[in-house]
Amino acid sequence: MTGSPHIPVLLDEVLAALRPAPGMVIVDATFGAGGYTRRLLDAGATGHAFDRAWPETREDPPRLVIHPRRFSEMLAALAEAGVAAVDGVVMDIGVSSMQLDRPERGFAFSSDGPLDMTMSQDGPTAADFVNTAAEGEIADVLYKYGEERQSRRVARAIAAARPLATTGALAQVVRKALGHRPGAPKDPATRSFQAIRIHVNAELEELEAGLAAAEALLRAGGRLAVVSFHSLEDRIVKQFLREASGAVAAGSRHLPPSLAAQRPVFEQVSKAIRPGEVELARNPRARSATLRHATRTQVPARRAA
Secondary structure, three states: OOOOOOOOOOHHHHHHHHOOOOOOEEEEOOOOOOHHHHHHHHOOOEEEEEOOOOOOEEOOOOOEEEEOOOHHHHHHHHHHOOOOOEEEEEEEEOOOHHHHOOHHHOOOOOOOOEOOOOOOOOOOOHHHHHHHOOHHHHHHHHHHHHOOOOHHHHHHHHHHHOOOOEHHHHHHHHHHHHOOOOOOOOOOHHHHHHHHHHHHHOHHHHHHHHHHHHHHHEEEEEEEEEEEOOHHHHHHHHHHHHHHOOOOOOOOOOOOHHHHOOOOOEEOOOOOEOOOHHHHHHOHHHOOOEEEEEEEOOOOOOOOO
8 A cells, every 4th residue: 555656536525525533434445556545544444445456455453454356246245244334435436547557457558568458357358359249349339438439430440450469459450440640639549448448347337336335335424435537437426326315306207206206315415526726737647537425314225236
């Protein structure tokens, strides 16, 4: 938890949302370099952290337990640890600087590396996907998760260039398909890399399962804080909190009556909170970050996580 180049995003705002204090139990669902957890422990809280890249860690006395599991499994993991309810859950739904800046992880195309992109460095990789998936499936992934309007053109180019083994090779194929202009403010390969990474790691499904798990774990008065980094993630968090707080319009033809009439399981839902100029000057990668937070009510969780 020391010497890491990763800078936790919206740290002060997250701490203000969670209000850590001695005796509280707080889950850091995306441990990474431990930036949030360090400050939670400093405030006297006990931490349970989740990160598939870490070995299981238990301090003695047990101020911190690191679970090497997906955060969508937090309900089962904490039950095994004898924890039935917690006072706070924080999620930072983004790729850390430690991952982005290591070419061998294959998340970025700024430096050439193997086409991996897996969070836990196991299971099917990005190379497996682009080299074996049908052209139509690749196009659907690029459109759904990268909002790439020319997804079919890019998918056609990827299929024609197979096999692809490195981030540089994939980026060049995408740039050529989209007519890349050197010096343009945004590299056209960005959307495709985002889409493939999200698909390979099932990131949006993981987020939805993690939100449901947090709802089931938080005791009345417990607080949820979620930092997201692009519109697809933020849309899921926003909609989750709208439905969980009863902010959906009653009688909507798009929702069953039971959901429209649901008693709120969260309250005090914040508006979107974004980094200020001081933080952006210190950490430009925070520019796309959005924090939303809410407080758990006494109403039972809506569904099993």
